[in-house]
């Protein structure tokens with residue numbers, strides 16, 4: 001079982017033999033007519049079933065604990081009991097939380113729109129008054145964050161992700177030198193796609209660097225995977241307290257949702273920040289809607305208050321997802337030794353595994369996989385403007401397919417990576 005790395009050290013003849021062996025194997029796979037999908041980070045049906053209790057839980061009793069009739073308009077900040085759920089998720093006081101509709105991404109778009117159109121109050125000018133407002137985009141990152149910037153014409157400046165968060169030397173330089181930097185996207189825990197959790201040093205440096213950022217600058221802290229631990233628990237420091245320490249709590253806007261806790265398409269989303277920021281955001285939110293879906297908010301509050309706590313509920317997800325992540329890691333470890341150009345980061349939770357091919361191979365790997373019936377996220381999608389300067393990063397989303405299908409998909413994936421690598425070396 002010669003690995004690519006061993007073949008690499010061998011002669012041209014050995015490489016050619018390896019290429020022929022892999023190509024034969026690959027052509028056989030192509031004929032199997034596989035149709036598997038490793039693209040979007042969706043929960044599996046078994047995971048969704050964990051929250052089946054949401055259906056019918058209200059039994060026609062739509063009164064919240066404070067007496068609010070959830071069927072009617074109003075209560076634009078969301079039910080108090082649901083804001084408390086968001087506060088538990090984000091580890092902040094509930095007075096600083098708005099509970100909204102089903103999507104935190106919508107809240108992020110509305111928050112960026114707020115900054116762009118009106119600014120967040122105080123000394124902060126609307127970003128549209130700047131010639132080239134820019135966001136710092138730690139990359140690889142979440143493609144949908146980048147789409148928001150792209151749609152609003154906000155420039156994106158990539159900074160590399162490291163094993164402890166964004167490259168803070170680069171972030172500090174940008175914040176010191178460019179007054180048109182108006183935001184940074186952060187997925188601080190089990191980052192999409194790298195799986196990295198920010199170290200406390202990163203939190204401190206980001207808070208400190210924010211002290212000399214422009215008044216309109218905001219940190220978009222998308223804590224989508226706050227309690228999504230599948231192996232051991234990974235500690236993430238408290239960004240709110242860190243920002244308070246440096247006197248920049250007004251720079252922080254946190255987001256979260258129950259999309260990967262209950263129903264991905266029918267959960268509750270949360271935003272948390274200072275009163276002034278939330279007021280500015282509410283101006284946009286309240287123009288778009290007379291109030292959130294409080295019926296669904298009440299369902300969520302009842303589910304977690306009456307039956308099981310949020311964290312206990314997540315143990316069920318961990319049972320389902322652990323074997324899937326183990327499967328991905330097993331295939332990668334069996335084929336690559338971690339010392340070569342092929343690199344990945346093993347994490348304790350979240351929804352993705354980020355894999356780096358030999359530079360210049362990612363697009364070709366995705367193409368090979370597609371021909372073999374495995375759909376992968378387009379190479380480059382994890383970078384602003386869809387451009388991975390190394391053409392190396394591929395995001396693997398292992399949560400949705402059943403384990404046997406994931407196993408087949410991963411076996412095909414590693415074969416495609418090996419074949420692309422050998423062909424590149426052959427030139």
Ligand code: PLP
Pocket residue numbers: 041102103104105106142187192222224256257258259264269
């Ligand atoms: N943020 C991150 C980092 C994600 O990975 C995702 C979904 O994959 C979302 C936000 C979407 O969240 P929501 O369903 O609350 O809009």
